[in-house]
Amino acid sequence: MNSELLQQAMREYEEKLFLKEKEASYYPEKMRELGLKNIERFIKYHPNPSRLMKLGITYAHRDLEIVAESMANNKPWAVISGLNPSGPLHLGHKTIFDELLWLQEQGAEIFIPITNDESYVVDKTKSLSDARRIGYDSVIPSIIAMGFNPKLTHIFVDSDYTDIYNVAMDISKYITLNKALKVFGFDESEDNPGSLFYRSGVQIAHILLPQYMEFGGPKPTLVPVGIDQHPYILLSRDVAERKKFIPPAELTLKFLWGLDGKGKMSASREGSAIFLTDNPNEAVKKIKSSYTGGSALATYQREHGGVAEICPIYAIQQYHFDAEETNLYTRCTSGQILCGKCKEYAAENVRKYLEKFQSVLPEAKARTGEFLLNTSIRSILE
């Protein structure tokens, strides 16, 4: 055997093990730092926890107890989860929407703000209208196609649901400029008044909206997020207390690895994401050229196994398909299955999923009207 190749394989493997360790400590550290609780106790007592919870992908929370109480007693509770429409949804978004679907099965009334104003003011799109168009043409149909119940799901695009700005003005009085500047760490020469107001006003308005009188007043509200969204929850809890609302609870999900292995799946890194609107053949190609937890040297990988914990292909299989049922973790880490075969199998899962998903998109788009929120928020004006 070429010893140079072997040495390279060893170095790469060491690197991947190092990343795996970093990954293993990242979430527990964040939990301690932010004072979040493990989800285990909730799983133990809930008759039917979500698939993502059982897999440890939904891993932490704050105040979930208050929500669980409403869940168990059929009292009203809400979930809010928005996103900025700078491009089509990808498999990373699907994770959170899968959890939303489970929450809706448990009785949640779900609010989904499509934040085209955010896309624009944080420079992800050239204009409000570009982001708005992506919202209606791509993001909203994709959300509907996932199977939400229109009676319990309220989607709105900020620029069209401008009552949200009255709510944002209403709540902004409860936050000092000082706090807003500190919590979000703006770059004052790059950020703008709109991005400041978005983050510390409009976003908090989204989170507290379900507790306004028009939706029945104060109620437990759950915000499923990635850990990077934590500051919004913190601020909204502060405001909620001052407005005599119930401080929103947080449910934290792990990120899905991007195909480039450089962090979470994100539209902003070229080649990191599989979009739900990707041509299935293109998606298969992306998977075939993806970074993995394996080695370039088959013999080495057979001996040492792959590092599933940092492998985007494993993650996709685990988050969205049948890694659990096919015992993929053991087969990978024991070296039984190599990356080529694994990618082929994952590619087929993704292809089938995308084909099926995309086949229902036109019908989903036609149903947009059933989901759009148009409740006017008059209680703060009259």
Place this chain on the structure above:
Amino acid sequence: MNSELLQQAMREYEEKLFLKEKEASYYPEKMRELGLKNIERFIKYHPNPSRLMKLGITYAHRDLEIVAESMANNKPWAVISGLNPSGPLHLGHKTIFDELLWLQEQGAEIFIPITNDESYVVDKTKSLSDARRIGYDSVIPSIIAMGFNPKLTHIFVDSDYTDIYNVAMDISKYITLNKALKVFGFDESEDNPGSLFYRSGVQIAHILLPQYMEFGGPKPTLVPVGIDQHPYILLSRDVAERKKFIPPAELTLKFLWGLDGKGKMSASREGSAIFLTDNPNEAVKKIKSSYTGGSALATYQREHGGVAEICPIYAIQQYHFDAEETNLYTRCTSGQILCGKCKEYAAENVRKYLEKFQSVLPEAKARTGEFLLNTSIRSILE
């Protein structure tokens, strides 16, 4: 004569002369500092300048030439002048509305934002709804009662004309947070995200609104203001250039003295203002107990005259009634007329004005619908 009284009279007179000098240098210094031009040239060439211009109350401008060109050639131009509805209008507001009426006679399309969001976020009212109510119940009827032409006048309350927030988001991308923080000098522990966004987003949106496609696109726009509003014009000129709009022109009016002699007439200083909705008898009482430019010692005042330049009673007579026609300045400063008599005469003018004004308010209120703007701003969304 009691020499103690005389000495006190002398001291007071010296003080008033000192204030007069300060007042005389205040506006020229501000003009130099801010790079504004004197209005004289405009007066010279305009066939029929406004009464306030001829009196030197409207005293400075920037880029008025561009507006004058549209005025002279019957091309479209706009005026924007808003106010926050934290209380009823007073005689200080009347000054600016008188100038607006003259501008409308010259052909201006006038936009009047009623900024209940401002009232709330800068802590002048307890809620958005309080300020909104004052807007519809008091401020808007008073504006209409002044005699505006509904075809050329667009009034809107921010919380009800929420399209303004889309415009504010649209323009906020052209202003760095840095600039907004510097220009307005926020108190970061007192101000809030809403007041920052109001000042550097919504207010700029008001000023640039007439240049959006829905109102015919870029056009000369004039903003009549007190000198303290200058930063808004500056910012809006920056944004206008970047959006290929015409940088708005500024027309600067002197403040009306408050009855307490402590600065401009303002609702925020108790006893400073005569409100247009004051009971006429109450208004007369306010005038009778007003600070003046005269002396407590009649003999002293007969000899030295009053200091009209810093006298709120003289100012009211000059700004709003017949000081010019009755030669009041000379009669006052020469000691011919003393404060008691002058106040009596002013009180009668104010009483008659208020009685007449208030008699038309109910009809004015009933016409609110004719003036309200409801043009949807779709060009930035579609």
